[in-house]
Amino acid sequence: MHTIELEDVQGYLIRGYGNMQFSRFVLLQVQEADLARKWLKSVSGKLTNATIVAKDKLPDTCLNIGFTAEGLEELGLSPKNINTFSPPFKEGMITEHRSRLLGDLDSSAPEHWEWGAGEDKHVHIVLMVFGKDKATCKEYYKKLKKKYTKHGLKKFRNLDGLTLKDNKEHFGFRDGIAQPIINGSGRVGPDYNCVNAGEFILGYKNNYEVFPDSPRIEEEQGNLNLLPADPEVPGKKDLGRNGTYLIIRQMQQDVEAFWDFMNKQTAREDNSIDEEASTKLAARMVGRWPSGAPLSKFPDKDPGGASDENDFLYAKDDPEGLKCPYGSHLRRMNPRDNFESYSKKTSMVLSNRHRLIRRARLYGDPIIGSPLNRKPNGDVGIYFTCFSADISRQFEFLQYTWSNYPKIKQLYSDPDPIIGVRENPVEGQEQNFTIQANPVNQSIKNLKRFITIRGGAYFFFPSITTIRYLSTL
Known part of the structure; x- marks a missing residue:
């Protein structure tokens, strides 16, 4: 096992910043590259790294940064070097092919x-500002803003995010529980x-025991002495080591x-709301109860x-899906030891090759939804x-193959009920949710889409060393 150079990894990858109750993701556009690079050099020393911090020494603020391919080009990285990503x-999230792949339709x-697509809505840089509370975050941002506005950068939009009690999202369910543990990160958990x-x-070997494809320097530019050697291509410099990709x-x-859908499906004979039954149906679609407790237990x-x-495994705790349905969002996104008809060991290997480290910040009226509390004040959502x-x-495999695709396990017309349902299905297309039961399964038909994508982009989330390098272009 290789020891990770945590001091060079940006912190948000490893640490969820759970004590940071407010965040501001600033979407920036580069207008003057020379000035922007000078700003990048000054801010590189303020970035939060991934070293583990004791609870009694947690900072009041955190700061990280990401770049789109277009942003790297605007900063001066050559097309030949960008082509190694x-x-x-490189293509971005909004190509016609990718929209079909991700289900970004209708x-x-x-x-x-609202951002990420359209001539005037492109994003070059995301500056991720965190604070222990709203006032602290905004005060820190003011200081940062004074700097970037004088250095050739223009703010396009602020994405202000918050966290709710017990880390619940607006539908009312506790979120962000099942995160993979990275070997060498200092965190521990079951194998x-x-x-x-x-x-x-x-820059490190993956679950296939090979190095993931990493960007490198093909055309010499900037201070190459800052970059490590490419582990697989002699004589080349590694641009990616200790970095990753960020999806927003x-x-x-x-x-x-x-909740209207859940209430209608479970209504009593007099059409009154059966709160318990409605919550149970929603939990079956999610795969956890609102508290975060897994249905399999x-x-x-x-x-x-x-x-x-x-700490649960489906083949051990619920092999037939009688507790947590096969088609639930949680079970689809991480089948654990019960993927299709594979053995427990093979299922775990396959599941762990498609994991994500997930973060989420909420926006809008801070509502915790339930069968009786379902009307927020204005638009609400998640900065996933x-x-x-x-x-x-x-990311793309999970969205297309395990979420949007309706055939999984013993199911044939069941997309992911939370993020995979089409708003306008093609003629003859069924969208159901199947609840396994003895002797007869229950089928909830004509699922509705409850999520609308309002913006997004792919970002390079470089190492702190690479950020310093980019300032020398």
Whole structure:
């Protein structure tokens, strides 16, 4: 096992910044490259790294930064060097092919986005500002703004994010529980939940025991003495080591439609709301109760409180899907030891090759949805953020193959009920949710889409060393 150079890795990859209750993701556009590079040099020393910090020494603020392919070009990285990055990153999130792959259709199509698509809505840099509370974050941002506005950068949009009690999202469910543990990161956990560093950090071997494809310097520019040697190509410099790819998606949540659907499907004979039944149906679609407790361990009732329970395996605890349905969002995104008809060992190997490190910040009216509390004040949603060393094999695979594709396990017309349903299905297309039961399965038909994509982009999340290098272009 290789020891990760945590002091060179940007912190948000390893640390969730759980004590940072407010964040501001600043979408920037480069207008004057020379000035922007000078600013980049000054800010590189302020970035938060991934070293583990004791709880009593946590800072009041954190800062990280990411770049789109277009942003790297604007900063002066040559086309020949940009061409060494992975194809999804270079192409971006809004190509016609990628929209079909990700299911960004109808109201979620890029032409309707608020940022990330359109001539005046492109993003070059995301400056990720965090604070222990809203006032602290905004005060820190003011100081940063004074600097970047004088250095050839223009703010396009602020994405202000918050966290709710017990880390719940607007539908009302505790989020961010099942995170993979990176070997060498200083965190520990059961072997089945641990992955090699190269699944998420470039420059280290992944679960295939090979180095992930990493950008390098093909055309000499800038101060190359700052960069490490490429581990696989003699004489070349590695641009990617200790970096990764960052995916950001703005996902608007229709809380009212979500709970209206659950209420209607479970209504009593007099059409009154059966709160318990409605919550149970929603939990079956999610795969956890609102508290975060997994259905595979608590199939009948939410134990309440705030649960971080993640020590369970489907083949062991629920092989037939009678507790947590096969088609639930949680089970689809991480089948653990019960993928299709494979053995437990093979299932774990396959599952762990498609993991994501997920982060989320909420926006809008801070509502915690439920059958009786389902009408927020205005638009609400999630700034869904995740990391992967291989965008195609991890993020895009999960969205297309395990979420949007309706055939999985014993299911044939069941997309992911949370993020895979089409707004306008093609003629004859069924969109169901199947609840396994003895003797007869229950089928919830004509699923509705409750998520609308409002923006998004792929970012390179470089090492702190690489950020210093970029300032020398």
